[in-house]
Amino acid sequence: MVTKPAKAAPDTARRSERSRRAIYDAALALVGEVGYPRTTIEGIAARAGVGKQTIYRWWGSKADVLLEAFLDLAAAPAAEPYAIPDTGDLAADIKGVLRATVDQMTDPRFDAPARALAAEGVVDAEAGRRFTAALMEPNIQLYVDRLRAAQEAGQVRAGIDPRIALEFFISPLAQRWLQHTGPISYEYTDTLVDYALYGLAPR
Amino acid sequence: MVTKPAKAAPDTARRSERSRRAIYDAALALVGEVGYPRTTIEGIAARAGVGKQTIYRWWGSKADVLLEAFLDLAAAPAAEPYAIPDTGDLAADIKGVLRATVDQMTDPRFDAPARALAAEGVVDAEAGRRFTAALMEPNIQLYVDRLRAAQEAGQVRAGIDPRIALEFFISPLAQRWLQHTGPISYEYTDTLVDYALYGLAPR
Amino acid sequence: MVTKPAKAAPDTARRSERSRRAIYDAALALVGEVGYPRTTIEGIAARAGVGKQTIYRWWGSKADVLLEAFLDLAAAPAAEPYAIPDTGDLAADIKGVLRATVDQMTDPRFDAPARALAAEGVVDAEAGRRFTAALMEPNIQLYVDRLRAAQEAGQVRAGIDPRIALEFFISPLAQRWLQHTGPISYEYTDTLVDYALYGLAPR
Amino acid sequence: MVTKPAKAAPDTARRSERSRRAIYDAALALVGEVGYPRTTIEGIAARAGVGKQTIYRWWGSKADVLLEAFLDLAAAPAAEPYAIPDTGDLAADIKGVLRATVDQMTDPRFDAPARALAAEGVVDAEAGRRFTAALMEPNIQLYVDRLRAAQEAGQVRAGIDPRIALEFFISPLAQRWLQHTGPISYEYTDTLVDYALYGLAPR
DNA sequence: CTTTAACCGAGACGGTACGTCGAGTCTTTCT
DNA sequence: AGAAAGACTCGACGTACCGTCTCGGTTAAAG
Numbered sequence A, B, C, D: 001m002v003t004k005p006a007k008a009a010p011d012t013a014r015r016s017e018r019s020r021r022a023i024y025d026a027a028l029a030l031v032g033e034v035g036y037p038r039t040t041i042e043g044i045a046a047r048a049g050v051g052k053q054t055i056y057r058w059w060g061s062k063a064d065v066l067l068e069a070f071l072d073l074a075a076a077p078a079a080e081p082y083a084i085p086d087t088g089d090l091a092a093d094i095k096g097v098l099r100a101t102v103d104q105m106t107d108p109r110f111d112a113p114a115r116a117l118a119a120e121g122v123v124d125a126e127a128g129r130r131f132t133a134a135l136m137e138p139n140i141q142l143y144v145d146r147l148r149a150a151q152e153a154g155q156v157r158a159g160i161d162p163r164i165a166l167e168f169f170i171s172p173l174a175q176r177w178l179q180h181t182g183p184i185s186y187e188y189t190d191t192l193v194d195y196a197l198y199g200l201a202p203r
Numbered sequence E: 001c002t003t004t005a006a007c008c009g010a011g012a013c014g015g016t017a018c019g020t021c022g023a024g025t026c027t028t029t030c031t
Numbered sequence F: 001a002g003a004a005a006g007a008c009t010c011g012a013c014g015t016a017c018c019g020t021c022t023c024g025g026t027t028a029a030a031g
Helices: A017-034 A041-048 A052-058 A062-075 A090-106 A108-123 A125-152 A162-179 A186-200 B017-034 B041-048 B052-058 B062-075 B090-106 B108-123 B125-152 B167-179 B186-200 C017-034 C041-048 C052-058 C062-075 C090-106 C108-123 C125-152 C162-179 C186-200 D017-034 D041-048 D052-058 D062-075 D090-106 D108-123 D125-152 D167-179 D186-200
Strands: none
Touching (some): A017 A052, A017 A108, A062 A125, A108 A125, A108 B108, A108 B167, A125 A162, A125 B167, A162 B108, A162 B167, A162 B186, A186 B167, B017 B041, B017 B052, B017 B108, B041 B062, B062 B125, B090 B125, B090 B167, B108 B125, C017 C062, C017 C108, C062 C108, C062 C125, C090 C108, C090 C162, C125 D167, C162 C186, C162 D108, C162 D167, C186 D186, D017 D041, D017 D108, D041 D062, D062 D108, D062 D125, D090 D108, D090 D125, D090 D186, D108 D125, D125 D167
């Protein structure tokens, strides 16, 4: 088994926390201000008051930096206790979560870096899977859980695969957001839930 | 009204058809071989045996070149008579179209450039809308038409908005493809149609 | 015979005279102002208002740039009709030329770049031979000619090799200049000539 | 009186002899192997198995390290009893010393570091004077002494300044070596002595 | 049937960013 | 406190492409 002929991993213990934070901040700020393509590693380094080498030492690419910065951002402020509530009213519960998602997509602090990562993931399968795993998978699991609970409560047909069913809520919204194929609003997501649940409910 | 403060549009009549084709071919080949980000205008020019200026004269960006090349590719071989058939069996008709879409997504000749354009569109709203308009809107319209026909035939509830309904077929597939969030297969798209139509059908 | 697997030589005809001059000027100015080691290619490019690539396209190294700049400087103002006069008085003739050399070595416009090139040549044999051939060989030939004339006139012994004899005039001065081993003055060079000619003259 | 506004001189007593030797060895080896410009402080430290700081603590520059390493090398093996013999035959005595010098210049263990130091000295006057004082001055003094003895013995004219006269032996050889202006051989140095002494001898 | 203006291949140009190397400083841990 | 180790900021390296700009040489429409 080959450990890789790489550069001999740097010593994580000696890593400068200060620099790491500054880099996250600079990266997110720049992506927000000038967009992902015009965000450069040199720009991040300069803004963070950091040597380029410090970035190259710890990350492999601009996308890597941004992914970590983004994860850090999401993890930081106890951002989301994030569980889909279970009030018994499946429609209302999911509508609530989707409205929160709509809010996020509208927030430029989230929008710009999230798009950047998504775009990277579209073109680079490996990166895509990493980003998906880190950013989306946890949320998806919540939907699966809530839908299974609804199935047990007899609100969703037994034969339905929750992994597929949740895509009726998430994917149309995601596509409108990513590909600008249509407007995004509470009304829209509410409708989505109504249409979709109609098909999932038992007769 | 000024159409553009640009360089005085070049004379289309004198344009070299030869070069245009060579550029399309080179662009598609390069995107397929090295991927979109490593495809450069200089590379396309060199491979096409063309001066850089010839590209800059007729297109505004790498994305533009690729979009046109892609449209040309799609338009070329009488590619798709492309209308959703109306056999009276809505489920079967849509399943058929989605299976064709799955085939496309699996074809690397389509996959690489389409991803490249999609990624560009994710990050650049303007480009995104252009690509969407040129590549997706026509297809979407076909779904709208077919769904309206189904509504008139009483197979879909009257209150349903076809613009939203079609997203239940398209968006989950699109997201799995774009974001590598799951496998793509005929079985999957068939299931999609079954689940969704169940909700759209009248009670 | 291999022509070298190099980068395909650029087209000299299209070369920008403007840039070339600007680069010469910037290089000489910088060497004069901050010294050779602190003169950088980036600095030259910036000062000349030129892209780095334009330097790398036409020269292989900082030393190359400076050598050409220096040669250009020397060639420019009909700098030296440079022949050692033959008044019949060998001592006086050579003293005159050496005094001119002393003047040059005292002129900072000459001193800084000449030292830089010399230093490069000390360490890099190939460069050294190039510099020697371009800068010193022509002058050396003048000494040889003058000494041969003196031999024919019977002022220098017949057996003497002029290639070696001229080193008695040039080398001590060169060493004092290059290695700071002693002061340089007209008086010094005059003495040099007196001592040396004493040994070269016939008894 | 302040000797230096520096960092408070380190305590020489605690200095690691081991490291010092390792650094000398590494420096000389590297200069010999890859040349002076490609010899780096980091490289020396790594090769010597020494921290960079240990070098910066005790020396001020790459040139300093090399100079000391070189002096150490020269001093080490009781290298040269080094006095010019006085057999009464001035020509023979000097020819002998010069032949030894030729041998040194031909020895790559001497050649590489000596050139490096010389080159540094050409460009940096301060360094040049230091190197000259440490490496050349002692030898020069020997020539002065021997020439004075010859003057007293009546073999050299009384008016001759030995400081200048010795340059006829040393400088041409030095220049050929430093600037690659000609081949170096016993025959050459012998000729030098013959030509020069001819001029120095009394009539 | 010639002019003549535009497109064309080619590629040099001024730039920006890349990813790497080394300088010299600083900090941690061991001896 | 010196030393090994190595992360840090900084500046330069040499390269790759960008988009603009000539330079001849075709080439198709206007004279």
